[in-house]
Amino acid sequence: MYLENTAEILTQYLSLEKEQILQLLERPKYTNYGDVSFPCFTLAKELRKSPLIIAKELSERIQHPYFREVRNEGGYVNIYLQPGLIYNETILDVMSKQEKYGSSTVGEGKTVVIDFSSPNIAKPFSMGHLRSTVIGNSLGLLYEKNGYSTTKINYIGDWGTQFGKLMAAYEWWGNDEAIKEDPIRELLRLYVDFHEEAKEDPTLNDKGREWFKRLEDGDEKASKLWKWFRDLSLVEFNRIYDLLGVSFDYIQGESFYNDKMGKVVDELKEQKLLEESEGAHVVSLGDEMPPCLILKSDGATLYATRDLASVLYRKKEYKFDSAIYVVGQEQTLHFKQVKSVIKKMGYDWCEQFLHIPFGLILKDGKKMSTRKGKVVLLNEVLKEAISIARKNIEVKNPTLMNKEVTAEQVGVGAVLFHDLKHHRIHDFEFSLEDMLAFEGETGPYLQYTFARIQSLLEKGKFTFSKEVIPSDESDQLEVTKLIARFPLIVEKACEDHDPSLLARFLLDLAKEFNSYYHAVKIIDQSSFQTARLQFTYAVGVVLKEGLRLLGIGAPKRM
Known part of the structure; x- marks a missing residue:
């Protein structure tokens, strides 16, 4: 509150609005430089004076009972506040509001959709998933503290060729008893073993693609295996989420959008945005970035297709004012491409689509890899x-x-x-x-x-x-x-x-x-x-x- 009061007082001496002053006020590094400082550098061009002269003139003019003393130091006006006044108003504010202290109404009437955590089924919840989970959870709490309504979504990875590879590995080496005893660890072993074997025999990857094609076509055995792997994973994930104190409004995996991607592809075709490139279908994004791949040459969809389907569905369903995706910074180009496609489709809310990137937790200076088995659980x-x-x-x-x-x-x-x-x-x-x-x-x-x-x-x-x-x-x-x-x-x-x-x-x-x-x-x-x-x-x-x-x-x- 003392910063707001200081900014309000300074409006009497400056040609700036309160909010502008509030943004400029600084907390001095050392206590002998005052309780709050106002840098005069941004005023130099307007007043045609050096910041040092501006600071000196301001410090001589500013007087108020709220201020114990005002001095200039270089290009700064250093303000010393009345300790009793700061104390009384601050502690009163805390005592009157209790746990609501720090709340604001800046987001009142606005909805934010937060996509975070997003582990892959049939793989362990590793330290690599921690960042998205805890950052996303905290952002949800911060948004709520600032008056926003939030919709928290766990977009689990439950679709793609990797599940075909896991099914192939299970067919060859799977042991039901071992899976029941320790589901995630055993499924991880199968996944890692498959990739080790595929290095010696690349044709194994074809078997993985065949199994995934069976899954996409609704094959009974493939669907049963996929559901089994998914259910086992969710039990493990929920146990960890309970321990972390993290909850979601919806769990919507990639498979949730399977019946929604066709509409996206049709819309891109109708708008003549879809182009053929080496048998695949892409949306050209000019010279700024590579084209966004929508369909593979075999007609299969990709991450971009699913993310387009998800954001269009969420806009319609939740009427968000912002949709944020808490995903690692290595996916920055992907989200830039998706955002550009949304813009090309003519949706004026494209700026509401936000990628919130984050850095990695490294192990021995390198990214953790589930495929190579280098993972900390x-x-x-x-x-x-x-x-x-x-x-x-x-x-x-x-x-x-x-x-x-x-x-x-x-x-x-x-x-x-x-x-x-x-x-x-x-x-x-x-x-x-x-x-x-x-x-x-x-x-x-x-x-x-x-x-x-x-x-x-x-x-x-x-x-x-x-x-x-x-x-x-x-x-x-x-x-x-x-x-x-x-x-x-x-x-x-x-x-x-x-x-x-x-x-x-x-x-x-x-x-x-x-x-x-x-x-x-x-x-x-x-x-x-x-x-x-x-x-x-x-x-x-x-x-x-x-x-x-x-x-x-x-x-x-x-």
Whole structure:
């Protein structure tokens, strides 16, 4: 709120709108440069003066009871706010709104369709699928926090030649008992073995294509196998989703759009957009990018055909204002092609189609590959994380109630936060050791800070009240400023489709609060205790809600 108030005051001195000023305001890197800074560089051309002169003149003119002091430093106007005013309005805002603090109505009346996770059936849920799942889930929560209505879809990979290859492998080497005992691991073994054998005998690939053709033609045996593989996979996927706390409104695999692709092809033909190229059918996209392949030479459809069918279906069915696809950055060209085809088809909503790319989790510097068997199973990572959390609880707090629930929250939270703290577009190396560290920039560190807050409130016999006890303790200022930034961070993380902005913010908040905790005796039976506990409670509200928006639980005790 203090940033909005500052921007409002500055409109009296600048020829800029409040929202423009708000976008320019910065948080100084060092506290001795003020509480908020306004850079004057964008005004230089308009005022025909150097930023240094503009900053000096502005700092001499600006006066307001809200500001304790205004100075210029280089091309910046550095503003020092009244600590008591910032504290009172910020804590009052948190206490009055509770978990709704940070919510906005910017998306009111708008619908966003979010396509995320999208694992392939008959393959294990690997660490490679984690990014789309946790980023997509967090974006859904952030959109809802900002007032949007969301429709969350899991577009599972349940169609294509790879399933023909799996059926061929099953026919030769399949063992029903082994599959029943450990379905996904055994199906993965068959899939990997097929590709190893196909290196020596490429004709095996023809057998795989034959099986998939049988599936497309509705062959009873192929259909029965496909449904069996699909059902086994969904049981495993749902178990992992439950553990991650992730849910969907719809599970619509590629097969869901089989009867919808014909209409897309017909529409492209009617608009004379479909061209023949070496026996296949494509949509030409000019010199900007390669043509978009719609039909193979044998008439088979491709990913682009299915994605066109999906977005047209979703626009009609859900009337979205945005359709976002949380898919790795290696698919960037594919989504650019699909978007260009939508535009060529004359749909003016093509800009509502958004690809949200993300980087890879690498193993030994390389992309994980299911085909080569170089894959880290998410289920095993989660088990290990929960096991380590359980051992830590036994050592540090053996009498803790609900140990297993807490171990799951901490272990799963460690895995999720390790992913979400990285900038969405960056690759990062898989490291079980880093992921499961319970100190430093980790999920457990944030959870522990929240649990510490709950312990303080309990020891201090804190009683909630919306009436804020005024305070102007300087030790609280940096934490208070961070709390006040929370609504802007929530909005920015949603706008940029990047939960790491929120994750990094929570780390800053926890670090500043823990510094405060070590510098100030919160429970001291003094006249300041109630105000300090109220302040501590407000920090807890923001930490818990921030973790929730990342899909992470906040145990009260650890």
